[in-house]
Amino acid sequence: MSETDRNLFGDNVTNLSSRERREHLRMLEAMLFASAEPLTEAVMAERMPRGAEIASLLEDLQHVYASRGVNVVQVAGGWAFRTADDLAFLLSREAVEPRKLSRAALETLAIIAYHQPVTRAEIEEVRGVSTSKGTLDVLLETGWIRMRGRRRSPGRPVTYGTTPAFLDHFNLQAVDDLPGLDELKGAGLLEGTPPPGFRVPVPSDVDALGADEDPLEQAEDDADEGADEPDDHH
16 A cells, blocks of 8 residues: 555555555545535445445445544435534534524424324324424424325325434434433433323334325425315314
8 A cells, every 4th residue: 555545544444455445435435525415325336336345445434534533424324424523512613503493393393203204283183282384384494304295184184204304414324213212211301200101103204105195296386285284173
């Protein structure tokens, strides 16, 4: 290995005996660096030369960046560069102040994440209070939730689910990485003893529509839930 390669990849990278493999590492590094969102192994394999060992190359890159200011991590079902956790404080002044979500929006987001696919009426049933369309609009604007389809029930209400942007923002590999009952209790987010039969649902964000869901209408005016779903759910 040349001195240039050692400076670039370090001494802790394995299997760098061939020029071809070093070139594959450079290509993979460039793709991850340039991408605005996490890349799946399937996408990387499509762009890399035939025969490139994606999983092995990613493992090498993880070793390369393990002790650096940025790390190669798995997030939202893909791979991306992220600032090392212990250096996040350095970026606090440059970070854009995020718009704070209301309590209603946070509760609604949590219900959608755990119960998806879920309709507005079903969200209200879990919360015990009505949910304004404005709250859902705010969450749609963040890009953390999406309209999935329409429930096969009277009024054909829209069903909602989370997006890869939700996983990326909350640093989750998959939606089933959300905390379960014991973790929520350990974090102090559930006070007292839950009622008998209480459980935290096992979330799923599969893209395929469920048996009780139809595709969204294509017409623009049908995309507005307020036009199709009555406000009086109770």
